[in-house]
Amino acid sequence: xxxxxxxxxxxxxxxxxxxxxxxxxxxxxxxxxxxxxxxxxxxxxxxxxxxxxxxxxxxxxxxxxxxxxxxxxxxxxxxxxxxxxxxxxxxxxxxxxxxxxxxxxxxxxxxxxxxxxxxxxxxxxxxxxxxxxxxxxxxxxxxxxxxxxxxxxxxxxxxxxxxxxxxxxxxxxxxxxxxxxxxxxxxxxxxxxxxxxxxxxxxxxxxxxxxxxxxxxxxxxxxxxxxxxxxxxxxxxxxxxxxxxxxxxxxxxxxxxxxxxxxxxxxxxxxxxxxxxxxxxxxxxxxxxxxxxxxxxxxxxxxxxxxxxxxxxxxxxxxxxxxxxxxxxxxxxxxxxxxxxx
Amino acid sequence: xxxxxxxxxxxxxxxxxxxxxxxxxxxxxxxxxxxxxxxxxxxxxxxxxxxxxxxxxxxxxxxxxxxxxxxxxxxxxxxxxxxxxxxxxxxxxxxxxxxxxxxxxxxxxxxxxxxxxxxxxxxxxxxxxxxxxxxxxxxxxxxxxxxxxxxxxxxxxxxxxxxxxxxxxxxxxxxxxxxxxxxxxxxxxxxxxxxxxxxxxxxxxxxxxxxxxxxxxxxxxxxxxxxxxxxxxxxxxxxxxxxxxxxxxxxxxxxxxxxxxxxxxxxxxxxxxxxxxxxxxxxxxxxxxxx
Numbered sequence: 089x090x091x092x093x094x095x096x097x098x099x100x101x102x103x104x105x106x107x108x109x110x111x112x113x114x115x116x117x118x119x120x121x122x123x124x125x126x127x128x129x130x131x132x133x134x135x136x137x138x139x140x141x142x143x144x145x146x147x148x149x150x151x152x153x154x155x156x157x158x159x160x161x162x163x164x165x166x167x168x169x170x171x172x173x174x175x176x177x178x179x180x181x182x183x184x185x186x187x188x189x190x191x192x193x194x195x196x197x198x199x200x201x202x203x204x205x206x207x208x209x210x211x212x213x214x215x216x217x218x219x220x221x222x223x224x225x226x227x228x229x230x231x232x233x234x235x236x237x238x239x240x241x242x243x244x245x246x247x248x249x250x251x252x253x254x255x256x257x258x259x260x261x262x263x264x265x266x267x268x269x270x271x272x273x274x275x276x277x278x279x280x281x282x283x284x285x286x287x288x289x290x291x292x293x294x295x296x297x298x299x300x301x302x303x304x305x306x307x308x309x310x311x312x313x314x315x316x317x318x319x320x321x322x323x324x325x326x327x328x329x330x331x332x333x334x335x336x337x338x339x340x341x342x343x344x345x346x347x348x349x350x351x352x353x354x355x356x357x358x359x360x361x362x363x364x365x366x367x368x369x370x371x372x373x374x375x376x377x378x379x380x381x382x383x384x385x386x387x388x389x390x391x392x393x394x395x396x397x398x399x400x401x402x403x404x405x406x407x408x409x410x411x412x413x414x415x416x417x418x419x420x421x422x423x424x425x426x427x428x429x430x
Numbered sequence: 431x432x433x434x435x436x437x438x439x440x441x442x443x444x445x446x447x448x449x450x451x452x453x454x455x456x457x458x459x460x461x462x463x464x465x466x467x468x469x470x471x472x473x474x475x476x477x478x479x480x481x482x483x484x485x486x487x488x489x490x491x492x493x494x495x496x497x498x499x500x501x502x503x504x505x506x507x508x509x510x511x512x513x514x515x516x517x518x519x520x521x522x523x524x525x526x527x528x529x530x531x532x533x534x535x536x537x538x539x540x541x542x543x544x545x546x547x548x549x550x551x552x553x554x555x556x557x558x559x560x561x562x563x564x565x566x567x568x569x570x571x572x573x574x575x576x577x578x579x580x581x582x583x584x585x586x587x588x589x590x591x592x593x594x595x596x597x598x599x600x601x602x603x604x605x606x607x608x609x610x611x612x613x614x615x616x617x618x619x620x621x622x623x624x625x626x627x628x629x630x631x632x633x634x635x636x637x638x639x640x641x642x643x644x645x646x647x648x649x650x651x652x653x654x655x656x657x658x659x660x661x662x663x664x665x666x667x668x669x670x671x672x673x674x675x676x677x678x679x680x681x682x683x684x685x686x687x688x689x690x691x692x693x694x695x696x697x698x699x700x701x702x703x704x705x706x707x708x709x710x711x712x713x714x715x716x717x718x719x720x721x
Binding site for chain 1: 685
């Protein structure tokens with residue numbers, strides 16, 4: 089045996105031992121990936137900590153969610169994420185493309201979940217509203233009410249901020265501001281939506297992450313815009329003087345999915361069961377200001393918190409149509425990014 | 431006098447002999463293997479996708495060049511990289527000159543500042559620029575309080591922001607090669623020039639510039655090529671309407687999951703970069719190391 093081949097043999101043994109060690113360690117842990125910031129902190133506190141206490145399975149936090157990474161993992165067969173928090177339109181598209189595992193409903197209790205927020209391949213993580221957020225100090229006392237006000241640069245001068253990525257929300261807001269009735273939104277009139285957005289394009293600052301949206305609003309850099317309600321809630325909790333309007337709030341859910349080929353599938357399903365349980369959802373909603381997807385959660389929450397959740401503002405609430413988005417995600421995305429770069 | 435006449439460093443006979451025998455290759459192999467495994471193979475895989483997805487053919491390249499958006503992004507990329515390169519030459523030259531001639535205390539101090547700024551975390555530096563440049567940032571607030579302006583200047587989310595941020599980040603990459611070149615020039619040459627009756631301007635244009643041309647070219651190449659593929663700073667300080675190619679590629683990979691088109695865009699960027707490198711090699715040589 090030459091020196092080289094002996095060295096190779098040793099290396100192979102070491103590698104095998106390492107792999108075995110990794111496999112053993114993994115049976116007792118999962119990796120949960122979400123969007124970072126105040127949202128993931130709340131998920132960790134409300135879901136991961138109790139889950140580890142009950143099952144002994146440790147939960148490693150990773151993030152932020154990156155659809156490109158998820159696809160790369162699944163294609164290469166080297167999946168290091170077990171549970172991922174994704175947007176609902178992506179969940180629908182990913183199920184179609186075979187990127188995610190079907191949910192095991194012998195572990196997750198489908199009957200307790202609001203039927204709007206559960207599919208064969210994904211269970212709601214939380215449900216949120218896009219709301220009109222504003223910074224009263226920077227608007228000199230004027231109070232915006234509706235999405236039309238966000239497009240009114242005379243009454244409300246300054247920059248306005250919207251979600252940067254192609255996703256349900258901004259196009260709907262533009263159409264609502266342009267006077268399209270809520271029940272006539274879909275299928276989206278893209279020409280009309282982009283034309284409306286063109287009217288304020290030079291005044292738009294895009295936010296790519298929730299933390300960025302909070303910074304823009306709190307600093308007054310963009311005193312008005314579209315926000316996730318939980319991010320406004322978190323700002324208010326930390327004492328910032330920001331406010332919001334619930335008029336025509338647009339609801340959608342984040343979904344929990346398991347990437348195809350995840351190494352700890354069963355533990356992942358157990359984690360999802362914990363996260364979507366009445367207690368897990370109630371605790372997360374109390375922390376974050378987002379609404380629970382579990383219909384039994386509201387009863388478990390403090391009254392004053394429950395009163396501020398998106399599910400208490402249903403009068404003018406509009407559900408974003410994920411079915412429509414899943415079918416048109418690619419086509420709208422191409423046009424969206426081309427328009428942004430114009 | 432042309433550039434190639436200047437002996438910057440005399441090639442050592444020992445090195446030259448080693449080069450003829452092809453020695454010294456073995457120690458290079460680990461680094462080479464690393465580059466091949468973690469860089470060359472993945473890049474090739476992405477490039478392959480550009481001609482294989484969604485079906486074999488050149489449709490991704492056709493789509494790239496048919497789209498006015500993508501061509502505009504390509505144009506922006508060149509505009510930013512070019513502007514930043516010119517700005518770093520103009521700002522970096524005096525600094526490199528000062529570093530070479532200043533008393534050692536001052537040159538060491540300045541050198542430390544240049545190097546330290548390069549070692550500070552890139553993201554932290556870019557966020558610092560956001561704090562400075564935004565509408566409610568320090569610069570705008572100060573100017574408004576003095577009364578110089580009544581509306582905040584648009585310094586961020588546009589080309590101005592990207593150029594300022596990237597010029598600052600790229601400056602050391604211009605200063606360091608320039609400094610090396612300037613330091614190797616014998617100061618007596620300038621005395622000789624003035625003794626021969628050259629004005630200060632002539633001494634600069636006819637002696638200084640030709641002597642430092644290789645340093646400027648090396649720095650400019652480094653800055654230009656690095657700027658072409660830059661991502662973080664344009665993403666944070668720029669706006670969507672002056673997006674650069676790296677951002678477009680990230681968008682295609684992460685959000686649209688269109689890896690074929692992303693591969694095509696990446697190859698376009700790679701080919702352009704290599705072409706620029708070739709031009710540089712042709713005119714300025716591979717440093718002075720060809721011997």
